[in-house]
Amino acid sequence: MLCGLSLSLPALGLRLNFRGSDCKSQLLICRLCEASQRRTAGLRTEQLARNELYCKTVIVCVTTQAVTAVPRCAPLLGGGxxxxxxxxxxxxxxxxxxxxxxxxxxxxxxxxxxxxxxxxxxxxxxxxxxxxAAATLHPECLVRDYALDISSNVYGNPHSHSPSSRLTHDTVERIRYRVLQHFNANPEEYSVIFTSGCTAALKLVAESFPWRPQTESEAGSRFCYLTDSHTSVVGIRGVTSARGVVAMPVSPQEVENRAKEEPQGDDVICLTPHLFCYPAQSNFSGRKYPLSHVEGIQARRLYPACDHHGRWFVLLDAASHVSCSPLNLQDCPADFIPISFYKIFGFPTGLGALIVRNDAAGILKKTYFGGGTAAAYLSGEDYYVHSASISDRFEDGTVSFLDIVALNHGFEALYKITGGxxxxxxxxxxxxxxxxxxxxxxxxxxxxxxxxxxxxxxxxxxxxxxxxxxxxxxxxxxxxxxxxxxxxxxxxxxxxxxxxxxxxxxxxxxxxxxxxxxxxxxxxxxxxxxxxxxxxxxxxxxxxxxxxxxxxxxxxxxxxxxxxxxxxxxxxxxxxxxxxxxxxxxxxxSQGSNGDLPTKITNEEIHRVEEKKPIDASLKRFGDRDSKSRVEAYTLTSIYIYPIKSCGAYEVHDWPVGPQGLLYDRGWMVVNGNGVCLSQKRETRLCLIRPQVHLPSNKLLLQASEMDTISVPLDNNTQTHTSFQVCQSKVCGDRVETVDCGDEAASWLSDFLGQPCRLIRQSPYFTREMKKRPSSASTSTSLSLANEAQYLMINHASVELIQKQMSTRQEYSEGDQLFDTQNVISRFRANLVIAGVEPFEEDNWSHLIIGNTRFVVAGQCGRCQMVGVDQETGTKTKEPLMSLSAYRMGKYMSHLPPAGTQAEQQDVHSGNDCC
Incomplete structure (x- = not known):
């Protein structure tokens, strides 16, 4: 006997219960009314009707053998x-x-x-x-590489100055440039301010924009936004209303329908700031709005800018757009661009950025200031001067630096998988x-x-x-x-x-x-x-x-x-x-007219390299030598070049002088997996790499103990060598374009140093100028990847004095090793070593002539902890830095070519007289 049966139809949102008293087949026809026929006022009735929406006519056949439900909307299995x-x-x-x-x-x-x-x-x-569109997915390689990164490196607070903190600072700055590169933005024109997300970036603009309230005599600022905007954009209205500023919603049709054909000039100068915000892509429908609206609003051709005098700024909400589409800020010069990175990479969440045009950043006025944003302030009175850096000025407190580190792995994974x-x-x-x-x-x-x-x-x-x-x-x-x-x-x-x-x-x-x-x-x-x-x-x-x-x-x-x-x-x-x-x-x-068919775009990155240079507090003690003083002759005893920054020296007897210093000196550098320049401060084993420049074969040779020697071209022209990629990094506080030297060199360096590395060289098309310029206007001041100047010169006699000071200190210390003079000289990594003068006599020089080559002194060299690295073994020692505390060692110099003479046509020879 069939005692009971429960039949579930989950596809219909319906459950039917039947009971029978015999084994005969039973037929039950259940007709349910349409939702449209039962619609009445009130939410409860509507909810009931919604559940019945799909139930047209349900025929339920109940037998002892089988139970079959046959709705009108039977599932479609395949085609048929x-x-x-x-x-x-x-x-x-x-x-x-x-x-x-x-x-x-x-x-x-x-x-x-x-x-x-x-x-x-x-x-x-x-x-x-x-x-x-809500959150994309991250690839496993991103998280895997990120975990390896933070488990292999020590990242300190970037506001400190320890080696781990400098690593963090350099990595964060390098990633700022990579963000700009992703959007084809020039760092001279745009800055990256890290935030907790797109919403925080929008809020930053809202609270910092110089709104002018409407008065009886002045119209005041306008906040205008497209009606097809995210809540976080419309929410700016809460800030403007509290400040007496008019908020104007604008429909998408109005922007162009009410436009004026010609740019609207002001009969009188009006600097009232207005802000127009629109999405590059609607997060609702995916509609992409013309990026040309940016310049149209700025030029006051489009509505509402064409109807209101003043200076118009454009806030381009790019969060939805950049998840799957490129954004070229060279073609779309928006003033403020908020983004969220998880929509691009899937990881990390809780990290976004405000990309701000540098020309527009000056109008933003913050009221609150947090740690790291001040150049100076007083706790006892209302005195505050903000940081000169746009990014530092708006990033209150410590940025989420470990999340920022993850961005680099996001870019790597994205380009590796897709090509761009x-x-x-x-x-x-x-x-x-x-x-x-x-x-x-x-x-x-x-x-x-x-x-x-x-x-x-x-x-x-x-x-x-x-x-x-x-x-x-x-x-x-x-x-x-x-x-x-x-x-x-x-x-x-x-x-x-x-x-x-x-x-x-x-x-x-x-x-x-x-x-x-x-x-x-x-x-x-x-x-x-x-x-x-x-x-x-x-x-x-x-x-x-x-x-x-x-x-x-x-x-x-x-x-x-x-x-x-x-x-x-x-x-x-x-x-x-x-x-x-x-x-x-x-x-x-559309495909026939669209030339933007996909091609395999390699991850060609433009490396812009930066590093902060030490402040030379002793420059005030430097003075030019009296022109009436006698000229004495000294001897140039050694010439060294360092083809790869922070790697071993290559000693030569004579060498060409190039436009940036000794030819090929510090023309290359090693970067880690995040694109940050490696130096002996972090990786002492770099000094064990012995590069040599072989001019006859036009090759740079890489040599190290127990490693096969490999070579890379000296002149890898990016236009003729497609295997070399343009890349982006950071060193020395200056942006430079560099070129990646290929996978073979990267693999060689990674194997030797035990961490992912790449070799990059300065692009021949990029010119970097010295910040510490000599007084002579005719002096060549372009730099390679050297820190501050084209040449570093040290005095043999000064080194000997420091060596004696070290010996005196070691008399009172047990177990300290005594270094010979050549060991100490190698630690200063000088290009030119001279002899025949008194210790530290060079402090008063203004220029130096070696043979027929004239140099101008640019300043004194402030030493760092790298002098504590033994260049033969790669081990760290406390000396000679402890003995150097009272001295400055080395003179920065630049080449002064004679009139009508090209710098690269001259040679410097060891053994030449110096005067």
């Missing part, structure tokens, strides 16, 4: 005749990769994308992740376009469309549409299916989407036709942002959004479309062939 329109492809054919390739073109990054996904994103196996943002844009747009084409063409058996898609265009081009698809599903009667129901069903299929209004009420109201009155009424009915109440009085309160990332695959599209067809399409499934063919035609036309 039921889903085929006359003369058209069936769904099984439409949902194939071949069809995708025919209509959407570029896919992947030149390799096996599925292999990349299995290797780097194994954790999403069985998951269809389609919420990349242009490739990502093409890949993700293809996926979004294919999904749009199929979803917008799907119809129920009665011909009603399945989806209402919220978009301004038809996904014609990646320049106007991002990788976001926003929609609501509809039943066969044209009624909206609540987004919460779609979300619940998607979860059953392990498909991850986003629902609601996505913190963009303006776009939500515009696309869904929700009036301000409706918004207030929905709140009274109990609906608040972020809840699951999807229908109020039959009208949707939000929508469904799917979005793609660089690791998204065709299979993600396929699974999502199959899910929609199986769960929400009334059979037989039909396809709007007319619309589909129109979309295919649009695709072909």
């Amino acid at each position: 005749a039921g889903g085929r329109s006359s003369g058209s492809m069936d769904l099984q054919t439409l949902f194939t990769f071949e069809t995708f390739q025919q209509v959407c073109g570029p896919y992947g990054y030149g390799g096996d994308l599925q292999d990349v996904v299995e290797r780097e994103f194994a954790r999403i196996k069985g998951i269809t992740y389609l919420d990349h 943002m242009h490739n990502i844009q093409q890949h993700t747009f293809g996926l979004a376009r294919y999904t749009y084409m199929l979803l917008s063409s799907l119809c129920h058996g009665n011909g009603q469309p399945v989806a209402r898609i919220y978009t301004e265009g038809q996904f014609e081009s990646p320049s106007t549409q991002g990788a976001i698809l926003n929609f609501n599903l509809m039943d066969s009667y044209g009624q909206i299916i609540g987004y919460s129901q779609v979300d619940r069903m998607a979860s059953l299929y392990n498909i991850h989407v986003r629902t609601g209004c996505f913190c963009n009420t303006g776009a939500c109201q515009s696309f869904l036709g929700i009036t301000n009155q409706h918004m207030r009424r929905n709140l009274q009915a109990g609906h608040v942002c972020g809840d699951s109440i999807d229908l109020v009085d039959g009208q949707p309160t939000g929508s469904v959004r799917v979005s793609f990332g660089y690791m998204s695959t065709f299979e993600d599209c396929q699974k999502f479309l199959n899910f929609v067809a199986e769960c929400f399409v009334e059979k037989p499934v039909r396809v709007d062939q007319v619309r589909l063919e129109q979309l295919k035609t649009t695709t072909a036309a």
